[in-house]
Amino acid sequence: MKKYVFHVLILFFAVCLAMIPGETRGQSTGRACQSCHSDAAFTGGFAASVHANNACTSCHTGIDDIARHSFGQKKSDPVRCASCHREVARSFRTDAHAVKQNMTCTDCHQKIHTLAKSEKPAKISVQGKCVRCHDPEDYALMGHGRAVAAGNADSATCTDCHSLHGIAAAQGVAGKELALQKEVFTARCKSCHADPGVAKRNDLSTAIADTYDQTYHGKVLAVGEPERVAGCADCHTGHNTLASSDPKSALHPGRLSVSCKTCHTTMHERFVSFEAHPGAVKDKTYTALHIAEGFMILLLAGVFAFFWVHTALWWRRSYLDKCSRRKAGFIEDSLALECRDEKQIQRFTMTQRVMHVLLILSFFTLVGTGFPIKYSETAWAKVLVNIWGGPHMAGIFHRIAALVLCALFLYTLWLSIRFLFPNGQIKGWLGRLFGPDSLFPNLKDLQDIKGMFLWFFGRGPMPKFDRWTYWEKFDFLAVFWGMTAIGLSGFMLWFPGHFSYVVPGWVINIATIVHSEEAFLAAVFIFTVHFFNNHIVPNKFPLEPNVFTGRYRLDQMREERSLEYERMVAEGKLESLKREGPGLGAQLFASVFGLGSLVLGLVLLVLIFWAVLFY
Template identity: 35%
Template structure:
């Protein structure tokens, strides 16, 4: 063998070894990437065509025929004309541009197919299959597909997915009736904007009358003539996929809410009105946005054809308020109590009520805290009144008769019902308000309950006045308006307030009181103010047609403000300050059952009303008020009734305060 041939054969094993080494390196690298040589190779993600078991027909082959601009339509056997032209460029830039044609046209098994194709496009099935393929994927497109799935759920529950009344074999509308499958633009694309601008034409294929009215409306002219893409289109109000009959409650509520997408400020003011509050609670038999402004044919407020133009507004109000007088025209449907320039009377009323609330609670909560501190200090020093459990009192003083106790109980229940039903409407945005309304049977039933409670309250209130007047007449000249037994405030009450604050700060002993202390007189007279403010404003709102016959419409705005604010003041005062005065003071804790039994221990009476005790004792009248202790059964019943009244009152106070402070904080 020649040396040249020998060298040539030596190269062969060297190249073989080198090739094996390189192959081993590649295998090792692949092993590292897959987690070791024992790991199975990564599964290949199936394509849409593979997942749906579709024939392998490239899109380019389809577009050879369907991209022909000279042949854009074809006719079916039933005579319907269909568009068969596909703009290659627009399709390739659409959301479906990377998908195979046969993914939608799933009856096509070969390129040369039946002409024309039967309707068999399965948008829902395809999207569901793709979602299943990509389940758990981190691809942003999968997250977008998740949105599509929610849209499918909405569509399947919508009126469009239901069988057509004229042809039960067909649905009312399919995906491709609204969407051009070959030209669905990506989010933010020009194609998407174009589709939005012509959506009224798409909807108008079925809803012709609505389309015609929309075209002349303030929304339609903005979109069609002014090319304003931000103006409302059909799907902004009706939603794109969850479309249902506008007669259904959920649709009425959704459309009203959707108005706020563009008219946020107007919806905010609307929701502060009674109309808006009950709508938020699910009641739709009241004025909603489109009831006053119109729907498809809505016009600008200044347009003479508008339903809310000054010339037409009264007729619009009369749709619900039959026989409404011209006074209704002064009502501010979107009045804002924070806008002094445009609504000065509302601003003044709101600020006055806010000042009143702050002033009342600043004084009485301070009074309450100081009282707690002083009684706590004195009880630690062994002062004040306390019951010895080992020696229960054997003599009681009769303070309230059965008639007054019954009136107090009925009044208390009426107030609690009024607070519950009233504040549930006032704070309609609160979750508890919706729960209460559902429990009561809805806003309509709650309104009846509220008014029954109001009439009950008024009956007890005016009935008590009649009894008081009769008692005064019977007393004749012997009645002293500013005497020790009178509820009329006098100069002694002013002196007692000063003396009480001196006691709070340890500057003087606790003052002595006659039959009625100054805080008891305040508790008595407070309902007179509340009855005047809440009662009169409530009557005005209850009978708007009568009110507007002799007062301007803006009084409804004022009445709404003062009715709500005074109700908050009354409720919180009753369930905090009044409860403290009667039940929560250290000397009274945890409750005082005098309104249940009508009597108090004589020693407690001497401590609380020393001047009356001394006066009755000096006149010899004390004995006729002294009675035996209430039975244990009566005391136990009194504790149960009083305890429940306290618990309910505190719950109501908590709900009112939460709603009030949420409103103040803008929640």
């Protein structure tokens, strides 16, 4: 009998449910449901929950026959939180918890029927939920977590770094997943640590973020190869980031070498004096870095001040001369091809020409692969790097080109020694060193500099030159200085761990500055001064091909190197220097390769100035 009464009652509620207006339907349905589902969670608790305005059937859909439902013959459809929380559900679909652990809403939002808004601040509340599974000792008791618990609204809670319902399912230890993690997390660290407001309120410095961007780690990350360098979390650890004074910090002096060794496995203990945020803190390294930077700036300023003025004045003078000659009726045919049957003078041997071509190829490779790292923040950096096949391939090309350049340097050194001591003959080396065939500067060069400046201003004739001019000697010796500085610093950056057995870590910071600034000096000098002196100067424009063809006209020799001409005539050697004019193939190569290099250099120059001026 009792059973029948119960069923009649259920039927009665069902009829009532059908008759009541929609607005109050939820509450009434709730009451109907609660007649069977009478636990506290479904009665009092639900009314106070965040879902209280919903009816039971808002979530538990598909109960179209309450009688069958009450007999257990018809269950409700599975609850779909996504029917209301669409955006969250869409985001959660690829969340790490869903993808890797098959978790659903109620695994975190347990006791869903009594779910109420937390009275605690959201950051603390979120942290409380996460540490139910993720060990609090790891995630919440130190560093950011402790600050959150202490009420610091700026400090990062779990979701500030990991996001709330869209945690990337990337837990890779290599490849694209690792890259994504490093990129995302480093960007999230910077989003707070580069914020002046956050920094001011928490007595921090935004220099921490800025200086990271200026390191090799930061630059390589920016051009798109984060998996190969340290992101913030690699040194500071992902959680429990602590001040370096805290013995538990990965950056505490007692633990620093262990942290660095995670990546730099070959390093010596003294490597730890490397400053990962150079210039952020005013310590000893800071002073050393500033001295190094100051020296490099002075060097750059000095070289460019002299040679740009020299170039500008030379161009003006040549332009005026050329105009006068045109007005006087002389027609210049610098673009005309050389005739093979016209005898020319050999200036460069085949070996020297091949060396120059290799030098050009390796130099452009070094600039094309290195400058995207130097100016990693520019719009063109990634484009240029991708032309090489990505940062990793660009790095390989950079190192190969560096080795080619080193080989050229060593070979040139060997040739220089042979020049000074032919067949082991020591006697007379000083005369050869300062002689007319030497690339070493002498007193005549100083007189020539003075003479050129007088000529620039129309106060004297253009000086007479021998085999090498003073600007050619500078080009040659600059390579010696440049290769020592840029090569040595480059090897330090290539093998920082090994070099830490020889020098302390902070020297690698210095090497970074030297390598970068010296590269700038070399590239900009070549693309402006060297290009002008040899090709863009009005009487040679657009190209002086003799470094590719190896020979030039006799009248050119008489005009440009009159002292050498006179010397050759006096010594009776001129005839031995005469050769056939360059063949069509050599001239074609000179034009295409030479002009191509010139154009490429000028394009790179524009990119460099773009970076300097606008970034």
